[in-house]
Structure formats: C-alpha cells, structure tokens
Amino acid sequence: MRLENKIAIITGAARGIGKGAAEIFCKEGATVIIWDLLDAGEETAQELRNQGFSCEFMKISTTDAPGIETAAREVKEKYGRIDILVNNAGITRDKTLLKMSHLEWQQVIDVNLTGVFNCTKAIAPYMVEQQYGRIICTSSIVGVHGNFGQTNYVAAKAGVIGMVRTWAKELAKHGITSNAVAPGFIRTDMTDAIPEEVRQASINAIPAKRMGEPKDIAYAYLYLASDEASYVNGQVIGVNGGQAS
Numbered sequence: 001m002r003l004e005n006k007i008a009i010i011t012g013a014a015r016g017i018g019k020g021a022a023e024i025f026c027k028e029g030a031t032v033i034i035w036d037l038l039d040a041g042e043e044t045a046q047e048l049r050n051q052g053f054s055c056e057f058m059k060i061s062t063t064d065a066p067g068i069e070t071a072a073r074e075v076k077e078k079y080g081r082i083d084i085l086v087n088n089a090g091i092t093r094d095k096t097l098l099k100m101s102h103l104e105w106q107q108v109i110d111v112n113l114t115g116v117f118n119c120t121k122a123i124a125p126y127m128v129e130q131q132y133g134r135i136i137c138t139s140s141i142v143g144v145h146g147n148f149g150q151t152n153y154v155a156a157k158a159g160v161i162g163m164v165r166t167w168a169k170e171l172a173k174h175g176i177t178s179n180a181v182a183p184g185f186i187r188t189d190m191t192d193a194i195p196e197e198v199r200q201a202s203i204n205a206i207p208a209k210r211m212g213e214p215k216d217i218a219y220a221y222l223y224l225a226s227d228e229a230s231y232v233n234g235q236v237i238g239v240n241g242g243q244a245s
C-alpha cells in the first residue's frame with residue numbers, strides 16, 4: 001500500500017473529487033481526516049469506517065483561519081503527525097466580468113485561494129517539524145488558460161499555481177513537496193449545476209469525448225502523495241482527457 005500509516009487531511013471531501021480521494025487514500029492505507037462544511041462529510045467518513053478504514057470528519061470551513069489552526073492542532077495531538085494535505089475544497093459563483101458582483105468575487109477568492117493559504121499555513125509548521133510533507137492543491141485547467149464567465153474562479157485557481165510554486169521553493173529543504181492538480185471537466189455536483197447545452201459543448205471540446213470521474217483526479221492526488229513522487233515539486237499536473245484549453 002502506497003500510503004501506509006500516513007495521516008492525510010483532505011478538504012472538501014464530503015462529496016465529489018475529495019470523496020473519491022478519501023476512498024482511494026483509505027484503500028492505500030492512510031488515515032483520512034475530512035474537513036468540510038457539509039454534514040454529508042460524516043456519512044462519507046462513516047461509509048469508509050464501515051469498510052474497516054480509518055476516517056474521521058471534522059465540520060469546518062477552510063475560510064475560518066483560527067478554526068483551521070485549532071483543527072490542525074487537534075489532528076496533530078491525536079495522530080502525532082500530519083503527512084499529507086490535499087487542498088481540494090472549492091466553489092464556483094460564475095458570471096461574466098460585467099455581471100459579477102464584488103460579493104461573488106470575494107466568496108470565491110475566500111474559499112478557493114485564502115482557504116488554501118489558511119490550511120497550508122496551519123499545517124506546514126508540523127510538516128517542517130517532522131521534515132516530511134506532501135502538499136497537494138486543486139487548481140483547474142481554467143487556472144492555466146482562463147475561461148469565459150469565471151474571473152473570480154480563474155484568479156483563485158491561477159493563484160493556487162503561484163502558491164505551490166512558491167512553497168516548492170520555500171519548503172523543499174524540509175522534505176516537503178508542493179504540487180497542483182489541474183482537473184479538466186469532472187462529473188460532480190459542481191458540474192451538475194451547469195446547463196445541459198453548455199455541458200455538452202464542453203464534452204465536445206474534450207478529445208476523450210467524456211467527462212472525467214472523481215477517481216481520475218484522486219489517482220493524481222495519490223501519485224503526488226506517494227513516496228514515488230518525492231522529486232516532483234512545484235508542478236501542475238493536468239488531468240483533462242487531452243483537453244488543451
């Protein structure tokens with residue numbers, strides 16, 4: 001097993017890609033702590049415990065910086081270490097620039113950018129102390145190429161790429177890697193909200209001619225979390241069925 005005895009925190013793992021990652025990380029031997037604001041996080045954790053895995057849910061928002069500090073300390077005290085952080089939680093509030101409100105801008109920046117900063121800032125000191133860590137952040141194909149109707153989301157996802165490249169430079173000497181995964185178009189509640197004709201147009205633009213599944217992204221997280229990826233640092237791995245923009 002590739003994550004035997006590893007302690008992993010995955011944000012936004014109540015459902016979608018994060019839930020897929022929690023399942024795969026558990027199967028690979030990790031203890032998984034889910035940080036999410038949805039009560040469904042407890043059902044996800046219970047499902048995994050029913051299969052004999054080690055998984056717990058902590059109800060928290062990644063935007064709550066003091067709460068995140070406390071939660072990180074509780075995990076460290078309970079398990080002795082924190083090996084892996086997957087900054088996966090994210091939201092959309094899509095509008096074109098001309099229609100986007102300041103509130104919609106701020107909400108997405110708060111979760112998709114500041115939330116990633118909050119969690120990493122709280123956990124990195126423990127990783128430095130143990131001279132080992134894997135930081136994995138979820139960007140997006142649109143964070144690389146831009147996208148119609150997503151000024152706020154694209155700004156945050158591009159910012160995530162900037163942060164992992166910075167942390168790669170700052171933290172490598174402590175045995176910590178920082179990388180991003182940039183998913184393409186993945187079947188989750190987030191993309192279920194997209195109107196059918198827009199969804200079909202997006203699928204037509206994918207060389208694979210299908211949406212990705214949460215596990216497609218979860219396996220990229222798994223690789224970056226594994227010891228096999230110890231020399232992969234500051235990278236952005238696209239998982240997108242060949243989609244180029």
Ligand SMILES: NC(=O)c1ccc[n+]([C@@H]2O[C@H](COP(=O)([O-])OP(=O)(O)OC[C@H]3O[C@@H](n4cnc5c(N)ncnc54)[C@H](O)[C@@H]3O)[C@@H](O)[C@H]2O)c1
Nearest residue numbers: 012014016017036037061062089090140183185186188190
């Ligand atoms: N689905 C896609 O096509 C796609 C594409 C590119 C990137 N992504 C990114 O992948 C990640 C997972 O997305 P998904 O498709 O599984 O979405 P999802 O909406 O199904 O799941 C997101 C999870 O994040 C949680 N969350 C939201 N705000 C939070 C907060 N403040 N604190 C804690 N948890 C919070 C939600 O409760 C939910 O459980 C996101 O970062 C998203 O931006 C998704």
